[in-house]
Amino acid sequence: MFRLIQNSLCILFIVGALTLSVQCSEQRATTPPEIPYCKIQEADIVFRLGRTLQSDAIASHGSGGYSHIGIIICTDSTLKALHIEPHRHQSERVKAQSLEEFFHPDNALAGCVMRHNAINDSIRLVISAYAKELHASPITFDHDYRLSDSSQMYCTELVEKIFQRVGISLARSQKIRLPLAKEPVIMPSAIYENDSLSMIWSYRLE
Secondary structure (H helix, E strand, O other), X not given: OOHHHHHHHHHHHHHHHOOOOHHHHHOOXXXXXXXXXXXXXXXXXXEEEOOOHHHHHHHOOOOOOOOEEEEEEEEOOEEEEEEOOOOOOOOOEOEEEEHHHHOXXXXXXXXXXXXXXXXXXXXXXXXXXXXXXXXXXXXXXXXXXXXXXXXXXXXXXXXXXXXXXXXXXXXOOXXXXXXXOOOOEOOHHHHHOOOOEEEEEEEEOO
């Protein structure tokens, strides 16, 4: 993560919040994970562990060990990961990536797919429609990490607000106050730890 939250996480990183090895961030794998498309559905939630020091610091909060999150949508008859992330040289709008790209070894050391137990076909349709609406919107990445401003969003905020459209709070008010943040922030672990989520698939690169 960059700017405000990057500085906040670096502070936490330095004072001992890091539990994952920095050495992991320097490794590179060449074999992507084999993705079980037959098990994955729209409205499933995807997590991954990135390869940066900031990813390690984010993942160190709570359980799960993941630093980034998105949601599954279907476009052009293909399942994709809808998510938003900061980028120095590319668009910071909401994007839909192939799962191969989302979980590519260049981007992730580990990942998983989870599903909310209350999801049925009618709820899935509402979630999918709203997710696609956000994909088509001009929303960009929120470097100030403010839940009170929906004109910009960060990754966990995006997924949380998509599920709030059907009356589900994935984070269940679990937020943390980062040293330099103006508002409490939802970390990926807050959603991962929701006991209404079931694991569909996970992997970790050797």
